[in-house]
Amino acid sequence: MLPEGTIRAEHVWKRFRADPLPLQLRAQLGQLKRFLRGQRRGWRWVLDDVGLSVEPGEAVGLVGINGSGKSTLLKILTRVMYPYAGRVEVAGRIGALIEVRAGIHPELSGRENIHLYGTLLGLSRRQVADRFDQIVDFAQIETAIDRQVKFYSSGMQMRLGFAVAAFLEPAVLLVDEVLAVGDATFQQRCIDRMRDVLNQGTTLVYVSHDLATVEGVCQRAVWLHNGVLRGDGPVREVLTSYRQALEEVAEMSPTSGPVTLVKAGVEGESGQLPRTQEPASVSIVLQKNTPRSGRVCIGMSEGPAAPIFLLEHHMDVGAGEVEVRCDIDRLPLPRGRFFLWLGVFERGGELLRWHPAAHFDVMGPDLDAGPPGIIRLSPVHVAATWRVDAL
Numbered sequence: 001m002l003p004e005g006t007i008r009a010e011h012v013w014k015r016f017r018a019d020p021l022p023l024q025l026r027a028q029l030g031q032l033k034r035f036l037r038g039q040r041r042g043w044r045w046v047l048d049d050v051g052l053s054v055e056p057g058e059a060v061g062l063v064g065i066n067g068s069g070k071s072t073l074l075k076i077l078t079r080v081m082y083p084y085a086g087r088v089e090v091a092g093r094i095g096a097l098i099e100v101r102a103g104i105h106p107e108l109s110g111r112e113n114i115h116l117y118g119t120l121l122g123l124s125r126r127q128v129a130d131r132f133d134q135i136v137d138f139a140q141i142e143t144a145i146d147r148q149v150k151f152y153s154s155g156m157q158m159r160l161g162f163a164v165a166a167f168l169e170p171a172v173l174l175v176d177e178v179l180a181v182g183d184a185t186f187q188q189r190c191i192d193r194m195r196d197v198l199n200q201g202t203t204l205v206y207v208s209h210d211l212a213t214v215e216g217v218c219q220r221a222v223w224l225h226n227g228v229l230r231g232d233g234p235v236r237e238v239l240t241s242y243r244q245a246l247e248e249v250a251e252m253s254p255t256s257g258p259v260t261l262v263k264a265g266v267e268g269e270s271g272q273l274p275r276t277q278e279p280a281s282v283s284i285v286l287q288k289n290t291p292r293s294g295r296v297c298i299g300m301s302e303g304p305a306a307p308i309f310l311l312e313h314h315m316d317v318g319a320g321e322v323e324v325r326c327d328i329d330r331l332p333l334p335r336g337r338f339f340l341w342l343g344v345f346e347r348g349g350e351l352l353r354w355h356p357a358a359h360f361d362v363m364g365p366d367l368d369a370g371p372p373g374i375i376r377l378s379p380v381h382v383a384a385t386w387r388v389d390a391l
Contacts (some may be wrong), residue, residue: 005056005090005171005203014047064224069088092171106150139163259351260287266360277366280331299341317354332380
């Protein structure tokens, strides 16, 4: 018998029937032709021989592009649906938030839903009552607790769903990308709560496109692509591979407009690869059709996301090619692959669209691991001098 909080999924396959054809005569004739040729409509495989093993108390981030099979795998783990083939075992109570209304009945009030959810998890009424005030306070629905859930806003439904899933002490907590519905403050409270349940020994499987959050909460990552397991290991290693796979899609080089990018790059001293906390230079060549005055902005990020930091410089040059160089005394980035972002702006408009223009690698140490359940506290290295004086 598996210890409580363990997840085992072996050789999991899942398929769905292909989308139905429209009823137009042309589509039906095309279907008849394919049938006569022996080309019958088949199935669409969404999980292809996927295996996953999670130990009690482990935090696993599940990443991948839309349509890669992440939500389907979570629904199989919660037994909302079953695999076509394979074996799945989850030991202990499961708390799941896969959709905004997952586990919430719209015709019942918030109070009734909390007691119903607890009963489905196998808790007694006394156990649910002991946690009731915490759930209501976290969901911030004190004034609406006796109102039918169908009259809640989507944000209220999501807060209630997450609160009952996280506060009724499940052995396994499954969270999909639904946290994007909430505001920034509530998202941070959800992250803090997930860390709390991890400290209590709960197993977490977290699906999100916010890779910084995945890296901050999870120790391990699993990467799915088109239903196939592409990576499984330490969170930073898997996310680095995933980001590199997105590079071709992420890099965009606008060629039209008042200012055109000719080339861009980042290098360290003597033309070597840049290193952490050592000098680095950003070199950009721009083409201008007419004399322009504007601000050149650069930034650096991990993958196709908002830059970690920004730098800008105002310039006023004539037409033709111009090289812009920015020297950084100490590069604050850890080891890994990063993107250089670029944009040129003038008052009231943009001369070159803000976009990831190039990628580059940095040599150096990894960031130090933080406390259990918090692998990464910050995306940058900052040089500092410490002093402690007795008062």
